[in-house]
Amino acid sequence: MNYQKALLFVLLIAFSCAKQEKVMVSDSENQHPKLILTAKGVKDIRAQLGTIPIFDNSLLKVKEEVDAEIALGIETPIPKDYSGGYTHSRHKQNWFVLQKAGVLYQILDDEKYAKYVKDMLMQYEEMYKTLPLHPKTRSYARGKLFWQCLNDANWLVYVSQAYDCIYNYLSEGERNKLETNLFKPFADHISVDSPQFYQRVHNHSTWGNAAVGMIGLVMDDEELIQRALYGIKGKEMDKTAKDDDGGFINKSGKAGFLANIEEPFSPDGYYNEGPYYQRYAMYPFLVFAEGLQNVKPELKIFEYKEGVLLKSINALLNLSDADGDFFPLNDGQKGMSYYNSALVTAVDVSYHYGNQDPGLLSIASKQNSVLLDDSGLAVALGIREGKTKSFEKKSINLSDGPEGKQGGVGILRNEDIELVFKYASQGSSHGHYDKLSYSLYENGEEVIQDYGLARFVNIEQKGGGNYLKENKTWAKQTIAHNTVTQNETSHYKGKYEIGSQNHPDLHYFSSDNKEVQIVSSKVRNTYSGTDLHRTMAIINDVDLEKPFVLDIMRVTSDKKNQYDFPFYYFGQVLDANFEYKTTSTLKPLGKKNGYEHLFLEASAKADDKNSKFSWFNNNKFYTITSVTDKKDELLFTRIGANDPEFNLRRDPALIVRRNNVKNTTFVSTIESHGSYSPVTESALNAKSSIAEVKVILDNKDYTAIMIANVKGNTKLFITANSDALKETKHNLKLNGKNYSWMGSYYYKQTNK
Amino acid sequence: MNYQKALLFVLLIAFSCAKQEKVMVSDSENQHPKLILTAKGVKDIRAQLGTIPIFDNSLLKVKEEVDAEIALGIETPIPKDYSGGYTHSRHKQNWFVLQKAGVLYQILDDEKYAKYVKDMLMQYEEMYKTLPLHPKTRSYARGKLFWQCLNDANWLVYVSQAYDCIYNYLSEGERNKLETNLFKPFADHISVDSPQFYQRVHNHSTWGNAAVGMIGLVMDDEELIQRALYGIKGKEMDKTAKDDDGGFINKSGKAGFLANIEEPFSPDGYYNEGPYYQRYAMYPFLVFAEGLQNVKPELKIFEYKEGVLLKSINALLNLSDADGDFFPLNDGQKGMSYYNSALVTAVDVSYHYGNQDPGLLSIASKQNSVLLDDSGLAVALGIREGKTKSFEKKSINLSDGPEGKQGGVGILRNEDIELVFKYASQGSSHGHYDKLSYSLYENGEEVIQDYGLARFVNIEQKGGGNYLKENKTWAKQTIAHNTVTQNETSHYKGKYEIGSQNHPDLHYFSSDNKEVQIVSSKVRNTYSGTDLHRTMAIINDVDLEKPFVLDIMRVTSDKKNQYDFPFYYFGQVLDANFEYKTTSTLKPLGKKNGYEHLFLEASAKADDKNSKFSWFNNNKFYTITSVTDKKDELLFTRIGANDPEFNLRRDPALIVRRNNVKNTTFVSTIESHGSYSPVTESALNAKSSIAEVKVILDNKDYTAIMIANVKGNTKLFITANSDALKETKHNLKLNGKNYSWMGSYYYKQTNK
Incomplete structure (x- = not known):
C-alpha cells in the first residue's frame, strides 16, 4: 500500500507539472483523441485525478505495467508461433501495451508514452510492408502477425486506439507513412483479402468489422467506415462453405457490424x-x-x-x-x-x-x-x-433469435439455488446438441454440471490451446448434457445443418410467485417423430430446508425407443435405494455419439416407484428422487473412455435408461440438503426430506405430480401442457377432488 | 453485529446485578470450581468481562447456544443408535451443553444454568441406574449411553466439568445421589468393567483415564484419581488380544494416564x-x-x-x-x-x-x-x-517413539512449498504401511497427495460413519502411498505385528541453509532382504521460478524384484515426453494389497534418460522429471477398482515400474511452475525449467545428481549415504573434478 501511495504521489506531482494548456477542447471532428478517449474526457479526467480512488488505482496499475514494458524495450518478432508460443504472446502483449501507453500519454501528458507508441508503430510499419502470410497454416483465414485473422483484428482494434491517442503527436508525414504502409493494408488484409473471415455474421467478423471501422474513424476514412458497418461492398459469399468449426461461413449473405448486431x-x-x-x-x-x-x-x-x-x-x-x-x-x-x-x-x-x-x-x-x-x-x-x-x-428469461422467436435461456433463482435451462437455438458453430438441457448451481458451485468445452484455451501443450477433437466427439454430443438422448444418437443427428434450422419454443416462464420459479419449453424434431417437453421448477417449500428442483421431461414419439436421461453430478456416491453392481472391468458404454467416451462403472435395476440416489460434494449433501419402474436401468458412468491424450475430465454421472417405450415422462426432484464440517466432523440434515414422488396424471393437457415429504405432508404440482396462458382458468378432477386455478401451473400444499 | 452488541449489553447488565459476594476465593481444596475453571479464575474473568473482545464474543456465542438448548428443553433418550443417529447425536450434544451451561453459571452467576445442569444430570441419574449395555454390538467395548465406551468417556470428561461448576449449588444429598448412581458406576463401567478399552496405551484409553480422573478430582475420590493416573490396579491384560482396528489391546502391559503420555x-x-x-x-x-x-x-x-x-x-x-x-x-x-x-x-x-x-x-x-x-x-x-x-x-524434524528413537516426521518448508516426509514408526493401530513416503503441498493445496483414510466420519450412510473395509484393503496399503512397493506386496507384509516392531531411522535432517531444506532416512526390513534409503530436498535455485523437490530413493536388495514408485498427483494430464497408450477397457492393476483398487488407464515405455510428465491443477502447472531407462514402464492409474460401494475417490497416479533389478535408485525432480488464469486465459511459465536430471555417481557412500536447467546452467547435488555427520569432511572426484565439502550434502551451481 505504501508503495502504491508513493507512486500515486509521484504521479500527481508529474501531472501537476504537465502543460495543461496543451489540451484544447473543440467540437471539430478532427480533434484527437476522439475515438474512445475524447478531448473533453481527457480534460475532465485530469480535473478529477487524485480524488477518484478506483480510477486512480486503475491508472496506477496501467502505468506500472507500461513503464515495465518500456523498460524491457520494444520487441516485434517475425511471426512464427501458434497461440501460446512466443511470437504470438509478444504481439498480443504489444497490442495491449500500445493501447495503454496511448491512454497514458493523453492522461499524464508525458511524451515518453507517445514516443514509445510511435517507435513501436514504426517498427510494425517497417515489418508489415513486406510481411507474408503467417507461416502456420491451420486457420481458414490466416493473418499476418498471427496465425489467424481474428488475432490480427484484435491487434487493430487496440492499436487504432493507440494511434488515435498519439495522432496529434505525429507529423503528417509520419501519419501518412503509417496509414499507407501499415493501417490501410492491415485493414484490407483482414477484410477484402479475407472475406471468409470478414464477410459473415460471426464473432470473428465482429472483431474484423470493429478493427476496420475503428481505424477508419481515426483515419477519417469513410470507405473503411462503410465497409465496417455494412460489409465489403458487392462481395457475394459461397453460401455452402464452412469454417474450421463446421459452421457455415455465410449462409444468410449478411455482413458488416450492423448485421452482426442484428443477427x-x-x-x-x-x-x-x-x-x-x-x-x-x-x-x-x-x-x-x-x-x-x-x-x-x-x-x-x-x-x-x-x-x-x-x-x-x-x-x-x-x-x-x-x-x-x-x-x-x-x-x-x-x-x-x-x-x-x-x-x-x-x-x-x-x-x-x-x-x-x-x-x-x-x-x-x-x-x-x-x-x-x-x-x-x-x-x-x-x-x-x-x-x-x-x-x-433474479430469475430471468432471455429469448434467443434475431426476433426473439428461437427459444431462449431461462434462469431460475431461489435463495442460493440457480438453475440454467437451455432451450436456445443452435448457437452458431459453437453450439452443442443439447436441447432442453440444464445445469444446476448452489451459491456459485456446480451441483449438476454442464461439461463446457473440450479445450484448454491458450495452453499450448494441449493441442496448441485450440479445440480438441473431443470437443466434437464428446462435449457437443447430447449424451454429454443433462437432457434426453434417444437411441444413443445426438439431437438433430449431431448435424449443424439440421440443428441450425430448428429450435425449441417457450411454453411458459413464470417468476411471479416468489416460492415457485418455473420454466417450460417444447421442442419437435430433435429426433424425427419425437417431441420433447420439459418443465423445470425451483420450489421453496416450507417443509424443506432449501429450495428443491422439480423436473418433468415428457417424451412423445411415434415409435418405441431407448431414452437415456443423465445427471452429471459431482462428488462421491453416498447412498442409493437400489442395488447396484459395480463391474471389475470398465468398458465404454457405446461406440459413438459421445457414448464411446463414457465408462460404465456400475448398473442397477431401478426401484419400482422411486429411485433415490444421494451424493456428497463440497461438504454438502444432495439427493435425486426419480420416478422409475422396475424395467428402468440405472447406469453409473464416468467420462474418460477412448481418450488417448487425457483430454477429458473423469467426471461421473447417473443415467436413467428407459428402453422399448414410445411415450414416457421422466419426473425427478433434486434436493440440496444439510452440510458437513470436516473440522467439527458433524453431519447435519444428511438425508433427503422427500419421501415419495408420484405421477398422478400425465396427458397432453396436464401433468400432475404428488410430492410427499418425510414430515408426512403431501404437495401437489400440476402443469398445463397445452394451454398455459396466464389468464386461462383450469378445472381438474384428481382422485375425486376438484382443483381449479388460473394460469400455467398449480402448486399448493394439500394437507398439513 | 447490532444483535450481538445488544446481547452483550444485556449480558453485562445481568452480570452487574449478580451477587458478587457469592464468589469466595480460598485455597481450600474443596472450593469449587477447581477443575478447569477455578474460583480465582472466575473472579478475574468477571473483573475483565466486557473489555476482552475475543473472550466476550466466545462467551456470547456459548450463551446463545445454551439459551437455545434450554428453550428446546431437556432430552435424554434411551440409547439406540450408532454415530450419526438421533440418540447418539442427542447425548453428544448434551455433554457439550452441560459443560457450557456449567461455565455460564459460574461466569454469569445465573442460577438458571445451574438448574438446567442439575435437572439434566438428575434425568441421567434416573436413566443410568438401570441402563443395560448399549444395544448396538459392533464395538469391542460397548458403552451404555453410546455404542462404544469411547463416547461414554467423552461424555464424562465434559460432564465432570459441569458437575464441578454446580457442585456448590447442589445439596449434599443431591451430590450423593449423582455420585452413587451416576458418576461412580459410570466411571467403573468405562474402566474396571471395560479393561480392554481402559487398560491400554491408546487414544481411547486416554479419554477413559481423563474421564475417570476428572470425575475423581471433582468428587475428591483418590481411588479414582490413582486409577486414572496408573490404570486399574493389579489388572493384567491378555497381551495377544486385538481391537476392532487390528491393533494389540495391550502388548506392553502399560496403562493409565501417565503411561499414555509416556508411550x-x-x-x-x-x-x-x-x-x-x-x-x-x-x-x-x-x-x-x-x-x-x-x-x-x-x-x-x-x-x-x-x-x-x-x-x-x-x-x-x-x-x-x-x-x-x-x-x-x-x-x-x-x-x-x-x-x-x-x-x-x-x-x-x-x-x-x-x-x-x-x-x-x-x-x-x-x-x-x-x-x-x-x-x-x-x-x-x-x-x-x-x-x-x-x-x-519453518522446516522441522519431529522424532517418533517414546525416546525419540523410532524414526520421525520431517517437514521441509521453502516459500510456499511444503513437503511432509514420513519415516515414523507404525503409528499404533491407525498406522499405514508407508515407510519413507511423502506428500507435497503448495500454499495449503495438495500437489502430491497422501490418500488419508477410507472413512466418512459421522456420515451415517457410509458404513455408519465408521472405518470402511477399503481402509484396510486400500488406504493402509503401501501402493496407496508415495513410496516404493516391492513385488506388489505392502511393507512388513501389511502385518501390524511386523510393522510395529520396525521403524526407519533418521540419516540426517538439515535446514540450516535457507535454500536447501533436506531430510534423509533409511529403513531395513520393510521387505526381507531389501533396504530403502530416501533423501528428499526442497531446493530454491536462482534459475527456477519456485523451489523444486529433489527425490532420491535408493533401493538395495539381495535379489531381483519389481519396484513400483507412484506419484499421486491431482488434476489433468498435460504432456509427457514418452508415448503412452490408453486402454479402451480398464482392468485392475493387480489382485491384492491395494492393487485390486487401481485401474490401469494407460501405460508406456519410459524414456531412456528422463521421463517427463506435466499436469495441470488449480490453475498451476507441475512437472515431474524422473531418471528412467527404456526398460522401465510408466503406468497411469486411477483409484476405484473393486469398490462395490463407491467408497474411494477416483484419484489418479503415475507409477514408475522397474522390474527384474536388485539394486536401483529412483531419482526425480518435482516442479511447480507458472499459473493459468481462466479470466484472462493467459498461461504463464507453463513448461518445465529442468532440461535434464542425471545420476553421476551412486554407491554406498555417495549419490551425485546433475540437474541441468533450460537456461543452460548445471547444478550438482551430492548426498553422503554413509557418514552424514555435520562435521565430516568429504573429498570426491567426479568426472575428473574434485569436490570437497563438510557435512551431509553438497549443492552448488557448477557453471554460470
Whole structure:
C-alpha cells in the first residue's frame, strides 16, 4: 500500500507539472483523441485525478505495467508461433501495451508514452510492408502477425486506439507513412483479402468489422467506415462453405457490424453463441460502438435495435453464477467471469451510455478496475459519490433469435439455488446438441454440471490451446448434457445443418410467485417423430430446508425407443435405494455419439416407484428422487473412455435408461440438503426430506405430480401442457377432488 | 453485529446485578470450581468481562447456544443408535451443553444454568441406574449411553466439568445421589468393567483415564484419581488380544494416564498415531492436565517427561499446512484443522501454562474463540494488549517413539512449498504401511497427495460413519502411498505385528541453509532382504521460478524384484515426453494389497534418460522429471477398482515400474511452475525449467545428481549415504573434478 501511495504521489506531482494548456477542447471532428478517449474526457479526467480512488488505482496499475514494458524495450518478432508460443504472446502483449501507453500519454501528458507508441508503430510499419502470410497454416483465414485473422483484428482494434491517442503527436508525414504502409493494408488484409473471415455474421467478423471501422474513424476514412458497418461492398459469399468449426461461413449473405448486431442478439440481448463467446465478442461491439457514438453520434448506435447493445450487457451479467462466473453454455470455458477485462468495458459503457444503474457500480467495485476513459470516469465518480447498490440477480428469461422467436435461456433463482435451462437455438458453430438441457448451481458451485468445452484455451501443450477433437466427439454430443438422448444418437443427428434450422419454443416462464420459479419449453424434431417437453421448477417449500428442483421431461414419439436421461453430478456416491453392481472391468458404454467416451462403472435395476440416489460434494449433501419402474436401468458412468491424450475430465454421472417405450415422462426432484464440517466432523440434515414422488396424471393437457415429504405432508404440482396462458382458468378432477386455478401451473400444499 | 452488541449489553447488565459476594476465593481444596475453571479464575474473568473482545464474543456465542438448548428443553433418550443417529447425536450434544451451561453459571452467576445442569444430570441419574449395555454390538467395548465406551468417556470428561461448576449449588444429598448412581458406576463401567478399552496405551484409553480422573478430582475420590493416573490396579491384560482396528489391546502391559503420555509422545511431542488422532486425543490430555495442575499442582504434570504435553502442542501446530489443515498421516481425515475446538484448548493451554508464545495469539485470533476459563482469559488479555505475533512455520524434524528413537516426521518448508516426509514408526493401530513416503503441498493445496483414510466420519450412510473395509484393503496399503512397493506386496507384509516392531531411522535432517531444506532416512526390513534409503530436498535455485523437490530413493536388495514408485498427483494430464497408450477397457492393476483398487488407464515405455510428465491443477502447472531407462514402464492409474460401494475417490497416479533389478535408485525432480488464469486465459511459465536430471555417481557412500536447467546452467547435488555427520569432511572426484565439502550434502551451481 505504501508503495502504491508513493507512486500515486509521484504521479500527481508529474501531472501537476504537465502543460495543461496543451489540451484544447473543440467540437471539430478532427480533434484527437476522439475515438474512445475524447478531448473533453481527457480534460475532465485530469480535473478529477487524485480524488477518484478506483480510477486512480486503475491508472496506477496501467502505468506500472507500461513503464515495465518500456523498460524491457520494444520487441516485434517475425511471426512464427501458434497461440501460446512466443511470437504470438509478444504481439498480443504489444497490442495491449500500445493501447495503454496511448491512454497514458493523453492522461499524464508525458511524451515518453507517445514516443514509445510511435517507435513501436514504426517498427510494425517497417515489418508489415513486406510481411507474408503467417507461416502456420491451420486457420481458414490466416493473418499476418498471427496465425489467424481474428488475432490480427484484435491487434487493430487496440492499436487504432493507440494511434488515435498519439495522432496529434505525429507529423503528417509520419501519419501518412503509417496509414499507407501499415493501417490501410492491415485493414484490407483482414477484410477484402479475407472475406471468409470478414464477410459473415460471426464473432470473428465482429472483431474484423470493429478493427476496420475503428481505424477508419481515426483515419477519417469513410470507405473503411462503410465497409465496417455494412460489409465489403458487392462481395457475394459461397453460401455452402464452412469454417474450421463446421459452421457455415455465410449462409444468410449478411455482413458488416450492423448485421452482426442484428443477427446474433435477441431483443432481450441474448447472444446466440452463449455468454462465453458474448464476453469475447463484447469488447469489439462496445468499443466500436463507443467510437461511433463519439465520432458519429448521429448514427445513434446505442439505440440501434431498441438499445440491444446495452440490453446485452444486462443479459450477460445475468448469465453468471453467484461468483460472477459465466454459465458454460455451448463451447464455454469454465472460470470465465465478469472479472474479465471485456466486462470492465461492458459495465462502464453500460453505466455511462445507459441509465446509470447503481447496481453496475457494485460490479465495478468488485472488478476493482475501470476504463481509463470517459465511461470509467463516470463509474469512478458514481462510486465516489456513494451511489453504489448491489446488483440483484433474479430469475430471468432471455429469448434467443434475431426476433426473439428461437427459444431462449431461462434462469431460475431461489435463495442460493440457480438453475440454467437451455432451450436456445443452435448457437452458431459453437453450439452443442443439447436441447432442453440444464445445469444446476448452489451459491456459485456446480451441483449438476454442464461439461463446457473440450479445450484448454491458450495452453499450448494441449493441442496448441485450440479445440480438441473431443470437443466434437464428446462435449457437443447430447449424451454429454443433462437432457434426453434417444437411441444413443445426438439431437438433430449431431448435424449443424439440421440443428441450425430448428429450435425449441417457450411454453411458459413464470417468476411471479416468489416460492415457485418455473420454466417450460417444447421442442419437435430433435429426433424425427419425437417431441420433447420439459418443465423445470425451483420450489421453496416450507417443509424443506432449501429450495428443491422439480423436473418433468415428457417424451412423445411415434415409435418405441431407448431414452437415456443423465445427471452429471459431482462428488462421491453416498447412498442409493437400489442395488447396484459395480463391474471389475470398465468398458465404454457405446461406440459413438459421445457414448464411446463414457465408462460404465456400475448398473442397477431401478426401484419400482422411486429411485433415490444421494451424493456428497463440497461438504454438502444432495439427493435425486426419480420416478422409475422396475424395467428402468440405472447406469453409473464416468467420462474418460477412448481418450488417448487425457483430454477429458473423469467426471461421473447417473443415467436413467428407459428402453422399448414410445411415450414416457421422466419426473425427478433434486434436493440440496444439510452440510458437513470436516473440522467439527458433524453431519447435519444428511438425508433427503422427500419421501415419495408420484405421477398422478400425465396427458397432453396436464401433468400432475404428488410430492410427499418425510414430515408426512403431501404437495401437489400440476402443469398445463397445452394451454398455459396466464389468464386461462383450469378445472381438474384428481382422485375425486376438484382443483381449479388460473394460469400455467398449480402448486399448493394439500394437507398439513 | 447490532444483535450481538445488544446481547452483550444485556449480558453485562445481568452480570452487574449478580451477587458478587457469592464468589469466595480460598485455597481450600474443596472450593469449587477447581477443575478447569477455578474460583480465582472466575473472579478475574468477571473483573475483565466486557473489555476482552475475543473472550466476550466466545462467551456470547456459548450463551446463545445454551439459551437455545434450554428453550428446546431437556432430552435424554434411551440409547439406540450408532454415530450419526438421533440418540447418539442427542447425548453428544448434551455433554457439550452441560459443560457450557456449567461455565455460564459460574461466569454469569445465573442460577438458571445451574438448574438446567442439575435437572439434566438428575434425568441421567434416573436413566443410568438401570441402563443395560448399549444395544448396538459392533464395538469391542460397548458403552451404555453410546455404542462404544469411547463416547461414554467423552461424555464424562465434559460432564465432570459441569458437575464441578454446580457442585456448590447442589445439596449434599443431591451430590450423593449423582455420585452413587451416576458418576461412580459410570466411571467403573468405562474402566474396571471395560479393561480392554481402559487398560491400554491408546487414544481411547486416554479419554477413559481423563474421564475417570476428572470425575475423581471433582468428587475428591483418590481411588479414582490413582486409577486414572496408573490404570486399574493389579489388572493384567491378555497381551495377544486385538481391537476392532487390528491393533494389540495391550502388548506392553502399560496403562493409565501417565503411561499414555509416556508411550505415544516422542520427546519432540510427536504423537505416534499422527496429527489427526493427536488432535482427537489432545483434549483429554490437556483438560485432565489442567485439572491436575489446578487440584494437584505438586504433580507438576506440565513438566512431566520434560514438558512433553506443551511440546506436543507445538508439534501439532507444525503438522498443519498453510491453511492450518493437518497433514493426513495414517488414518487422518482431510480437512481437520487447527480450527477444531480441541486446538482452541491446545493453543490456550499452551499459552497460559507455557511461556506465553506471542505466535500462539495469532492462531487464537484466527480461531476467533477462546476457552471460557483461566487460560482463555490469559489469551484474551494477551490479544487485547497487542502482544500478537504471527506463528512462523519453518522446516522441522519431529522424532517418533517414546525416546525419540523410532524414526520421525520431517517437514521441509521453502516459500510456499511444503513437503511432509514420513519415516515414523507404525503409528499404533491407525498406522499405514508407508515407510519413507511423502506428500507435497503448495500454499495449503495438495500437489502430491497422501490418500488419508477410507472413512466418512459421522456420515451415517457410509458404513455408519465408521472405518470402511477399503481402509484396510486400500488406504493402509503401501501402493496407496508415495513410496516404493516391492513385488506388489505392502511393507512388513501389511502385518501390524511386523510393522510395529520396525521403524526407519533418521540419516540426517538439515535446514540450516535457507535454500536447501533436506531430510534423509533409511529403513531395513520393510521387505526381507531389501533396504530403502530416501533423501528428499526442497531446493530454491536462482534459475527456477519456485523451489523444486529433489527425490532420491535408493533401493538395495539381495535379489531381483519389481519396484513400483507412484506419484499421486491431482488434476489433468498435460504432456509427457514418452508415448503412452490408453486402454479402451480398464482392468485392475493387480489382485491384492491395494492393487485390486487401481485401474490401469494407460501405460508406456519410459524414456531412456528422463521421463517427463506435466499436469495441470488449480490453475498451476507441475512437472515431474524422473531418471528412467527404456526398460522401465510408466503406468497411469486411477483409484476405484473393486469398490462395490463407491467408497474411494477416483484419484489418479503415475507409477514408475522397474522390474527384474536388485539394486536401483529412483531419482526425480518435482516442479511447480507458472499459473493459468481462466479470466484472462493467459498461461504463464507453463513448461518445465529442468532440461535434464542425471545420476553421476551412486554407491554406498555417495549419490551425485546433475540437474541441468533450460537456461543452460548445471547444478550438482551430492548426498553422503554413509557418514552424514555435520562435521565430516568429504573429498570426491567426479568426472575428473574434485569436490570437497563438510557435512551431509553438497549443492552448488557448477557453471554460470
